Amino acid sequence: MEYRQLDKLGIKTSLLGFGCMRFPKHRDGSINYKKAEELIDKAYENGVNYYDTAYVYHSGESENFIGSVLDKYERSTYYLATKLPCWMIKSVDDAKKIFKEQLERLHKDYIDFYLLHSLDRESFDKMVSLGILELMDQLKAEGKIRYIGFSFHDEYDAFEYILKFRDWDFCQIQLNYMDTELQAGMKGYELTEELNVPLIIMEPVKGGTLAKLPQGVTKYLTAVTPENSTASWALRWVASLPNVKVILSGMSNMKQVDDNLSTFGEFKKLTEKEQQAVTEAVKVLQKRMKNGCTGCSYCMPCPAGVDIPSNFRIWNDYGMYHNPNVTKWFWANDLNDKSKAKQCIDCGKCETLCPQRIQIRNDLKALQNELDLIK
Numbered sequence: 001m002e003y004r005q006l007d008k009l010g011i012k013t014s015l016l017g018f019g020c021m022r023f024p025k026h027r028d029g030s031i032n033y034k035k036a037e038e039l040i041d042k043a044y045e046n047g048v049n050y051y052d053t054a055y056v057y058h059s060g061e062s063e064n065f066i067g068s069v070l071d072k073y074e075r076s077t078y079y080l081a082t083k084l085p086c087w088m089i090k091s092v093d094d095a096k097k098i099f100k101e102q103l104e105r106l107h108k109d110y111i112d113f114y115l116l117h118s119l120d121r122e123s124f125d126k127m128v129s130l131g132i133l134e135l136m137d138q139l140k141a142e143g144k145i146r147y148i149g150f151s152f153h154d155e156y157d158a159f160e161y162i163l164k165f166r167d168w169d170f171c172q173i174q175l176n177y178m179d180t181e182l183q184a185g186m187k188g189y190e191l192t193e194e195l196n197v198p199l200i201i202m203e204p205v206k207g208g209t210l211a212k213l214p215q216g217v218t219k220y221l222t223a224v225t226p227e228n229s230t231a232s233w234a235l236r237w238v239a240s241l242p243n244v245k246v247i248l249s250g251m252s253n254m255k256q257v258d259d260n261l262s263t264f265g266e267f268k269k270l271t272e273k274e275q276q277a278v279t280e281a282v283k284v285l286q287k288r289m290k291n292g293c294t295g296c297s298y299c300m301p302c303p304a305g306v307d308i309p310s311n312f313r314i315w316n317d318y319g320m321y322h323n324p325n326v327t328k329w330f331w332a333n334d335l336n337d338k339s340k341a342k343q344c345i346d347c348g349k350c351e352t353l354c355p356q357r358i359q360i361r362n363d364l365k366a367l368q369n370e371l372d373l374i375k
Helices: 033-045 057-070 092-106 121-130 132-141 156-163 185-195 215-222 230-239 254-265 272-287 308-321 324-333 349-353 360-372
Strands: 003-006 011-014 016-019 050-052 079-084 111-119 145-152 171-174 199-202 244-249
Touching (some): 011 244, 016 033, 016 254, 050 244, 057 092, 079 092, 111 121, 121 132, 145 156, 230 244, 230 254, 230 272, 308 324, 324 360
Parallel strands (some): 111 145
């Protein structure tokens, strides 16, 4: 197993971290303890020492499960991470209550890595105003938290503001070779290097999308190393960045565990030739986009309430990856009907503001028809 030194914290973590939000489940949605425990055991026995859960994962069941499984291992041999659900917090007492419950669920005396969960600028300002950072410092002083950090979902400016607000022990961002300009992106990565903040990566395979690329894209990768899985390319791309200390993978079956252990067991950074292959694959994927929307939101707000960038993001992802099941889910769950393209009143205001000169009204009609027909 490849390990990374976190000089700031004086510890070593396995480069592969086990994300605890995608365990195998029974039909009723509950975790299949037997199968999931086998996955954890295999990972632990092969050197994985970082386990990442959260208060809300698996409807609250994840903390109970991972706490129970890890009980059979010496506490000093692994690092356990969990998160405070900021959107549920209205007072310091709320945070104290949830933290106490988390320790009980995990049946642990302390948590190694404790994160403010899914921060954006607004939720962070709320945590500051409520005194939650002071509470976390207090819990750290009491030995109940070892390291304080946050996970992030917002634009770069918000990330810079939060990262520079205090001296964080670590932070967690979404990053993969397709999302270098999304959210914190590569600019955010570079800022963590500059400020010496160890980095944990989530969504390295973009929710599994980069593990199932169209054949016309995978050929650029298999031409270089045909024996490697498509997922391993995405993981190695992120792992080739030196300030990345842990890469989280939500492994749902033994095949995924074995593949990831193979990738990180004898880890090799991407060669220059492999980096070029990834660059070519990205170019091909970007050419498959339905239109040139960059998500800049200059077209917003729409007088009719259409969330134009989100509609185009789902449509463009479908064009790039042609993953009907994923697209169908996002089309059904990520947008409510009042925000969908069909609400367009054809006023044209958006087109006067679009720097890409996209024919937004025509594209909204086209995407509504196309996405509604996905089976």
